[in-house]
Amino acid sequence: MEKSKYLEGVEKKDLFAHGHRACGGCGQALAARLVADAAGENTIACVATGCLEVFSSPYPDPAWRIPFLHSLFENAAAVASGVEAAYKALGKGPVNIIAQGGDGSTADIGFQSISGMFERGHNVLYVCYDNEAYMNTGVQRSSFTPYGARTTTTPMGNRTRKKNMPMIAADHGIPYVATATVDDFRDLQKKVQKALAIEGPKYVHILAPCPLGWGHHGELTVEVCRLAKDTGLFPIYEIVDGKITNVRKIPVKVPVEEYLKVQGRFKHLFKRGVPSEEVAEIQEIANQNIERFNL
Amino acid sequence: MLKQIEGSYAVAQVVAHCRPNVISAYPITPQTHIVEGLADLVGEGQLQAEFVNVESEFSAASVVLGASAAGARAYTATTSQGLLLMSEVIYCIAGMRLPIVLTCANRAISAPLSIWNDQQDSMAVRDAGWIQLHAEDNQEASDLHIQAFKIAEQTFLPTMVCMDGFILTHAFEPVDIPEQKEVDDFLPTFKPRHIVDPRWPRGIGLFADPRFYMETRYILHRALEKSEETIKEVSADFAKVFGRESGGFIKTYKLEEADVAIVSMGSVVGTIKELIDQLEEEGKKVGLLQICCYRPFPRHEVYRALKDKMNIVVLEKCISLGRGGILASDVRWSFPRAEKKDRNISSFVAGLGGRNISIDDLQYMVEKVEKEPVEFEFLGLRKELIAERDM
Structure with missing residues (x-):
């Protein structure tokens, strides 16, 4: 692979350093590194309990080379609010404050504290690493688990659609919302930097595949992201001051089957290679996205 | 100077004299007048502080946790269900050795719902690693807050000032509220120990596996036991400077x-x-x-x-x-x-x-x-x- 082309313009500072304990092919570890390197040294990371926290912050050897603050599962946004308030009160800064959490701590247990942080208007970037289930505790369903996906608490497949967090974030009236995946380093880092340059609360939602929970090979993490985008299941866009913009057009639309078939969590949707009706439902979700965002 | 004043407002004025940098709270009876009083003082510009109006007690505690970890003197107040909702953060604050001061306007716990006084709430978090001081009257409630900031910041142990809800918070009594200068002389500026600051990157709140966890608990336990000296010293100093006995053991x-x-x-x-x-x-x-x-x-x-x-x-x-x-x-x-x-x-x-x-x-x-x-x-x-x- 032409390394130079793929990594061209990508910030690499190792602020989230090697030696952490993530699984091979972990989308979240890759995303966290891209976020830290995009933000730079003048950054404070307020991290929720979860995979990222566990694989990156065991005492006494954390992987972070920027200040790292963790306390609980559901309060990263509130803790970041407090850090920001302290910086204001003490006349310190400017500094990048990035609250970070997985989908559980973002969409479920920490939902309230994020809503509060958005609504109060803190100058904080919230980054959600979305791996579509509670991976740290062993792949249980979250409100980001997509329709049809098998988790340990939805053994027959999840029956609900994924909560639309970017839209919920945007409806708070915050100035910047973006989606990204770990297959496009430059796009992800550009969005983090753009967000940090804007005063006020920001939300960046990153699709971060979990090979263990999704049941795909570690080396397919980037490919799975590309398929999520090209099927229309994970639209890439920004919402600036309430307006959807910079929507990524899909070059060649891919049927959802191709995305589903590489992942063990959707295996039950194909009996002897024949797609079940759930696959049609998932294709419908992709079609709706394609229409809604004009992908 | 003696002032005929409601307990909550006396506490608000005294806390303001302690110059907290960040205040965060969520309204709950009978704590409300304390934070309303502080909001007024911040609003009128008498107190330079960030007042963060949050969406729950859980976030109030989390905001002061973050603020304290970033080097601010941080204060919150709550009671009853609010303290229970905070409880997860309450343990964290102590474990992270953040010298936050909290007023607990003691109140009963549901069910059945009761807004009236007892001391079940602070008791419910007695094992969390906080210093707990109990006020007898509003003079003592006020005085204890000045001491609490000093004790907390010397020991790096969060400190809870407990005052009976309604019986004290809503009672009008003559209270001597010290002048700003007197409080400034008694309470030095907060010198934090470990903070999140990009100039000195460090991790705060790392997780501890079984090789390390027990020692953190032992150290916290011993720190609480050792805080006895500080609590007594600060109370004795207070008596010397302000001419009245308040607090102590x-x-x-x-x-x-x-x-x-x-x-x-x-x-x-x-x-x-x-x-x-x-x-x-x-x-x-x-x-x-x-x-x-x-x-x-x-x-x-x-x-x-x-x-x-x-x-x-x-x-x-x-x-x-x-x-x-x-x-x-x-x-x-x-x-x-x-x-x-x-x-x-x-x-x-x-x-x-x-x-x-x-x-x-x-x-x-x-x-x-x-x-x-x-x-x-x-x-x-x-x-x-x-x-x-x-x-």
Whole structure:
């Protein structure tokens, strides 16, 4: 692979350093590194309990080379609010404050504290690493688990659609919302930097595949992201001051089957290679996205 | 200068004089007037602070956690359900050694819902690693806040000032609120130990595997025990500078000569003292041991003060359901095993959910323990409301 082309313009500072304990092919570890390197040294990371926290912050050897603050599962946004308030009160800064959490701590247990942080208007970037289930505790369903996906608490497949967090974030009236995946380093880092340059609360939602929970090979993490985008299941866009913009057009639309078939969590949707009706439902979700965002 | 003022507003003014950088709170009765008072002072520009209006007590505690970890002097106030909702963060704050000050306007806990006073709420987090100071009246409640910031910041232990909801928070009493300069002279600027700052990148709140966790608990436990010296020192300094006794570990009233010793804490000690004076006129010798600092528990002081007392009665506004008196357990534990023999330590729970504790109730209690020790009793129960089938 032409390394130079793929990594061209990508910030690499190792602020989230090697030696952490993530699984091979972990989308979240890759995303966290891209976020830290995009933000730079003048950054404070307020991290929720979860995979990222566990694989990156065991005492006494954390992987972070920027200040790292963790306390609980559901309060990263509130803790970041407090850090920001302290910086204001003490006349310190400017500094990048990035609250970070997985989908559980973002969409479920920490939902309230994020809503509060958005609504109060803190100058904080919230980054959600979305791996579509509670991976740290062993792949249980979250409100980001997509329709049809098998988790340990939805053994027959999840029956609900994924909560639309970017839209919920945007409806708070915050100035910047973006989606990204770990297959496009430059796009992800550009969005983090753009967000940090804007005063006020920001939300960046990153699709971060979990090979263990999704049941795909570690080396397919980037490919799975590309398929999520090209099927229309994970639209890439920004919402600036309430307006959807910079929507990524899909070059060649891919049927959802191709995305589903590489992942063990959707295996039950194909009996002897024949797609079940759930696959049609998932294709419908992709079609709706394609229409809604004009992908 | 003495000022006729509501307890909550007195506390608000004193806290403002302590110059917190960040205040975050969520409204809950009977804490509201404290934070309203502070919001006014910030709004009027009398206090330079960030006042963060949050969406829950859980976030209030999390905001002050973040602020403190970033080097700010941080303050919050709550009560009852609010304190319980905070409880997860309360443990974290102590574990992370963040010297936050919290006012607990003591109130009962649901269900059934009750907005009235008892001390079940602060008791519910007694094991979290916070220093807990209990105020007798509004002067002490105010004074304790000045001390609390100093104690917390010297020991890196969060400190909770407990004041009885309504009985103190909503009571108008003359309170001497020190001048700003006096507080500034007494309370030095906060010098944080570890903060999140890009100039010195470090991790705060790392997780500890079984090789490390126990030691963190041991260190926290020892730090609480050792805070005894600081609490006493700060209280003694306070008395020297401000000319009145406030806080400390324990206080006594006519205890030396007493045949019956009452142990209690919070505002009810005012009523107890009145009873003691009344009984004295009748020739009865009853004394009081007031617990001013509940955590760390003043075990040695309690023992020293009570070692000659054979008839002790503990009166408290909280209960460990299925077990009995909580403070009573602490008092019983304060005596060496051999010295517990032949010593009567009675236990009464009273005033739950705002039930009034009258002088008559207290007199009944004293007369009862004069006759025989009481293992455990609810004082002032309305027996006509209780049916056997409900139990």
